[in-house]
Amino acid sequence: MGTPSASLPGGTWTLGDLTVTRFGYGAMQLAGPYVMGPPADREGALAVLREAVALGVTHIDTADAYGPHVTNLLIREALHPYPGPLHIVTKVGATRDEKGGWPPAREPDALRRAVTENLENLGLDTLDVVNLRLGDARGPVPGSLAEAFGTLVDLQRQGLVRHLGVSNATAEQVAEARSIAPIVCVQNMYNLAHRHDDALIDELAEQGIAYVPFFPLGGFSPLQSSALTAVAARLGATPMSVALAWLLRRSPNILLIPGTSSVAHLRENAAGAGLALSDTDLAELDAIGR
Numbered sequence: 340m341g342t343p344s345a346s347l348p349g350g351t352w353t354l355g356d357l358t359v360t361r362f363g364y365g366a367m368q369l370a371g372p373y374v375m376g377p378p379a380d381r382e383g384a385l386a387v388l389r390e391a392v393a394l395g396v397t398h399i400d401t402a403d404a405y406g407p408h409v410t411n412l413l414i415r416e417a418l419h420p421y422p423g424p425l426h427i428v429t430k431v432g433a434t435r436d437e438k439g440g441w442p443p444a445r446e447p448d449a450l451r452r453a454v455t456e457n458l459e460n461l462g463l464d465t466l467d468v469v470n471l472r473l474g475d476a477r478g479p480v481p482g483s484l485a486e487a488f489g490t491l492v493d494l495q496r497q498g499l500v501r502h503l504g505v506s507n508a509t510a511e512q513v514a515e516a517r518s519i520a521p522i523v524c525v526q527n528m529y530n531l532a533h534r535h536d537d538a539l540i541d542e543l544a545e546q547g548i549a550y551v552p553f554f555p556l557g558g559f560s561p562l563q564s565s566a567l568t569a570v571a572a573r574l575g576a577t578p579m580s581v582a583l584a585w586l587l588r589r590s591p592n593i594l595l596i597p598g599t600s601s602v603a604h605l606r607e608n609a610a611g612a613g614l615a616l617s618d619t620d621l622a623e624l625d626a627i628g629r
Contacts, residue, residue: 347395348613349587352549352594354468354523355502357426361587362612363398364391364605365553365596366410373439374405378413378600388417390602392425394609400526400551400596402430402472403457404441411460419462428524428551429457430506432472432487441476445487454494469500470526471516474507478528484512485519492520504549510539524549524594531582532562534628544592551594556582566623574620580611585624587612 349361369384371377378384391399401410414427421427431453434444444453450471457466471488474480484505494500504524505516516522525543529536529552540550556562556579564578571581579597586593597608616624 346613347609348584349595351397352592353547354426354428354549355521357467357502357523358424359398359426359594360396361398361594362396362609363400363594363596364388364396365598366399366401366414367405368598368600369413370406370409375435375439376406377409380600381413383602384413384600385417386602387600387605388414390605392418392422394606396609397424398426398428398594398596400428401461402433403453403460404430404433404435407435408456408460411457415460415462426467427461427463428468428470428504429461429466430470430472430526431457431491432470432506443475445471445473447486447490450487450490451494454491454499458499465498466500468502468504468523469494470504470506470524472506473509473512479507479509479512481509481511484508484515488516488519495520504551510536513539513543522548524551526551526553528552528554529586530555530557530562531567531585531624531627532557532564537628540590540593544590547592549592549594550590551596552586553596555579555586555595555597564627566627570616570620570623574614574616576611576614577607579608580614581616581620581624583608583612584614584616585621588616588621 347362351358403411432445433441502523504522506526567578571578599605
């Protein structure tokens with residue numbers, strides 16, 4: 340089914356005892372519009388997952404809330420039994436409502452149910468990494484995570500979860516989680532223009548903890564930057580390629596999970612993330628977030 344490829348940019352990183360490619364794949368876009376319902380092209384979605392593994396990707400990010408249940412069932416259909424090097428990272432702590440919202444679901448019973456559903460839909464006995472999703476759709480929200488994170492620690496002790504992380508979290512919540520149990524990753528919004536986590540990234544790098552940015556090009560409102568456009572044009576590359584390459588250069592603990600529902604776009608992202616950026620390019624790009 341595929342092994343880590345030397346052609347994938349960024350090399351590898353270790354999540355606890357799991358080695359993953361720094362260039363990974365985020366499965367969110369495999370669901371239907373607004374991350375609800377089935378994909379318009381089901382066979383195309385399965386092909387993207389298989390191509391990711393064929394390229395050598397060993398880090399797939401998902402959540403049972405996507406669809407809901409859609410992406411996990413697609414992952415299982417496309418890739419189960421999973422090749423040994425492949426590791427699947429999932430999230431719990433939010434669900435979906437009939438309007439497509441993301442209401443929190445961080446009560447102990449809800450978290451236990453979410454872990455169970457992830458296990459069932461992915462066809463696994465143990466989840467490699469589970470991130471506790473905090474905050475809301477607008478971003479992190481201050482407050483204690485102790486009860487929710489403690490529930491996941493209990494599930495980890497039962498052998499249902501191998502490693503833990505947090506998502507959409509403040510720096511204080513990251514510190515609180517680490518005071519309760521070890522974490523292997525933090526997944527927050529971060530890109531060229533949204534640099535609020537710079538200090539956190541550097542701190543986590545020193546501790547050997549991965550940082551996984553989502554929305555590398557501004558999410559549903561693509562980043563508009565004349566500097567980014569100029570660098571991309573000069574290099575004959577797309578803005579996404581430049582943004583991904585910059586993230587890999589930003590810190591060795593950054594792992595990429597760009598999503599797409601297109602095989603061609605997946606290949607373009609994988610190639611683009613390996614784009615060589617000069618010191619001049621980096622200086623121009625760094626200035627965007629200042």
